[in-house]
Amino acid sequence: MANFVHATFSGGADFDPFAGYVGEVGGAWTNRGGDASAHLYAAGEVAGFDANGWWTAAGTPAGADYSCTGKLHLLNQTFARGGGPLGRWNSANGRFYFFQYNYNVIWQLYYYDGSSFTVLDQAAATVTDGNTYDLKLEMIGTAIKGYVDGVLKCSATHSGVTVAGLAGLFLDSGYSRYTQFDADDIGGASTISAGVSESVTVTDSTLVLQTLRPSSDTAAGLWTPSSGGVLYAMLNEAVANPANYIQSSDNPTNDVCKIKLSAGVVPLNTSVHSIQIQAKWTGGPIALNVSLHQSGNGTAIASWTPTLTSSDTIYNLTLTPTQAANITDPANLELWFAAG
DSSP states (O other): OOOOEEEEOSSSSTTTESSSSSOSOOBBBBOOOOOOOOOOEEEEEEESSSOEEEEEEEEOSSSSSSEEEEEEEEEEETTTTOOEEEEEOOOTOEEEEEEEHHHHHHEEEEEEEESSSEEEEEEEOOOOTEEEEEEEEEEETTTTEEEEETTTEEEEESSSSSSSEEEEEEETTTEEEEEEEEEEOEEEEEEEEEEEEEEOOTTTOOOEEEEEOOOEEEOOTEEEESSOOOSHHHHSSSSOOOOOOOOOOOSSEEEEEEEEEEOOOOOSSSSSSEEEEEEEEEEEEEEEEEEEEEEOOOOOOOOEEEOOOOOOOEEEEOOHHHHHOOOOGGGGGEEEEEEO
16 A cells, blocks of 8 residues: 655644645645645644645545545544545545544534535544544545544545545644644455356256355455445345445455355356456556355365456456366355455
C-alpha cells in the first residue's frame, strides 16, 4: 500500500498559521475553501478556528481508490464541531468526501458538491474527552466508508465524485485537533460474483442444469466483504452487482479465501462445466488465482489466473472434460481465491 501523504504537523509554535505547512510526504498543504485561518500548535497538532475550511496536500494518489486517515485528538466532545479526513477533492468543481466527528456525538460521512453538504450516513459515537481516535475515510469505486479505530461506522454507495483528486483534512474546531494524517493507495483484488454452472445432456435429450451457489465460508483469510460479516453472501448472485463484493488485503501475498458451494450431483457428462466471476484490481495490478477443489483437498481440480483490469470484468472459467471427470464429490466443492 503506497503512502502518498504523511504529515505530523510538527515544528511550529502555538497559533502558527497552517497555510504554507509542508508535510514529511506529499508536500505543501493548501486551503481549498471555507475558512483559511486554521493553525498549528507546538505539540504537533492542527485545528480549525471555529469555522470550517478544507485543506489538501500536494501528494497525488495513483488512482481514485485510496484511504485517508487522520488521528483525532478530541479535546471536548461537546464543543468539537466537526472536521476529519477528506478525499477526492476535485479541482474542477470543488467536490469531495469527508468523514468526521460531530459535537452531537455522532460519526458522519459527508459529500460536498461544490456548494452544499450532504450527510451520506451517520452513527452514534461513544467517545472520551482527551482521547485520540483514528478516523479513516475509504473510497473504492462508488463504495465510500468511514472507520474509527479500524471499525466500520458509516458507509454509502455514491458516485458524486469518482476522480482521484487530492487528499487532506476538513477542519472546523479548535476542540478537534489532528496530530497526524496519512493517505494511502489501495491495492487489492475484488471478486464480485461466483458460481459453478453445469449443463448436462442425458440420453433422453433433456437438458439438466445444475447451478451450484456459494453457501458458506470455509476460510476467510484476510478477505473482507463489502457489507455484513460473511464472504459467500456477497458472491451468491445470479447477476453480479458491483456494490456487493469481497476484497483481499492491500498488496496481498497469497491471500487465500475458501468458499463452499451448494451440493450438486455427479455430472452425467464432462462437457460445459464453467465458473463465472466478475473481478477487478484496485489501486494497482494484482494477480488473482481461482481454483476449484473438492472434499477440502489442497490439490485443485482446475485453476485459472484471469488477467484483471481496473474495471469490473466478467470471466468465464471453463473446465476441460478431463478436469470435470475428476468431480466425484459434488456435495463438497469449494472455490479458492488467492490474491497476490
